[in-house]
Amino acid sequence: MFFLTKFMKPMQPYILVLYYSKYGSTKEMAHLIANGVESAGMSVKIRTVPNIAPAVTIAEPSIPEEGDIYCTLDDLANCAGLALGSPTRFGNMASEMKYFWDQTTSLWLNGALHNKPACVFTSSGSMHGGQESTLLTMLPPLFHHGMMILGLPNAIPALSNTKTGGTPYGASHVSGPRHDQNLSQDEKILCEAQGKRLGEIAKKLLD
Numbered sequence: 717m718f719f720l721t722k723f724m725k726p727m728q729p730y731i732l733v734l735y736y737s738k739y740g741s742t743k744e745m746a747h748l749i750a751n752g753v754e755s756a757g758m759s760v761k762i763r764t765v766p767n768i769a770p771a772v773t774i775a776e777p778s779i780p781e782e783g784d785i786y787c788t789l790d791d792l793a794n795c796a797g798l799a800l801g802s803p804t805r806f807g808n809m810a811s812e813m814k815y816f817w818d819q820t821t822s823l824w825l826n827g828a829l830h831n832k833p834a835c836v837f838t839s840s841g842s843m844h845g846g847q848e849s850t851l852l853t854m855l856p857p858l859f860h861h862g863m864m865i866l867g868l869p870n871a872i873p874a875l876s877n878t879k880t881g882g883t884p885y886g887a888s889h890v891s892g893p894r895h896d897q898n899l900s901q902d903e904k905i906l907c908e909a910q911g912k913r914l915g916e917i918a919k920k921l922l923d
């Protein structure tokens with residue numbers, strides 16, 4: 717026992733940035749949010765969730781061939797804070813992300829996420845296509861898990877200046893009908909600001 721405690725490295729606190737993305741916009745936002753987290757001096761883990769394949773197709777490999785790796789329940793349980801992102805799907809989160817949360821009962825039972833800070837972000841095809849409803853409907857699982865929810869304060873000028881995405885409920889991006897619209901400068905600023913705020917608050921809670 718003494719040997720173990722002497723030589724085992726304590727786990728470094730980290731923020732989990734967990735997202736699903738089909739066309740890449742939400743993934744880009746996740747990486748900008750991670751930059752913001754790191755600018756607050758916190759470590760970060762970026763994780764995604766697999767596509768949901770119909771039963772008739774071959775299951776995906778457990779490690780993706782490219783890109784960010786899939787989130788485990790341990791990744792979620794051990795985080796010091798969470799940024800959760802999903803594309804807007806009919807005004808709601810993607811079923812891939814909902815499926816992941818439906819597997820978190822063990823964490824709910826032992827209160828693994830109690831009192832940890834969390835925020836949400838999304839990407840949609842159109843400007844008024846349901847970003848806010850997606851962000852708000854991503855929150856109930858986090859409330860059930862006892863997390864503390866952070867939005868984006870209006871003190872950040874980009875929130876008032878933006879002509880596309882960006883809401884008080886969380887960062888957002890309008891990707892256009894062909895998913896080919898780049899993140900605007902204001903959308904990028906808001907992603908990084910959201911990550912920074914999450915990192916700073918997680919750090920204060922750990923002190």
Ligand SMILES: Cc1cc2nc3c(=O)[nH]c(=O)nc-3n(C[C@H](O)[C@H](O)[C@H](O)COP(=O)(O)O)c2cc1C
Pocket residue numbers: 736737738739740741742743802803804805806807808839840841842843844845846890891892895
């Ligand atoms: C099944 C489905 C439903 C969608 N529903 C909406 C919607 O309700 N509102 C909207 O603006 N865009 C909708 N979209 C478009 C995506 O939200 C948009 O392309 C988003 O930027 C994709 O994010 P990604 O690049 O991270 O995959 C939908 C796309 C799919 C495939």
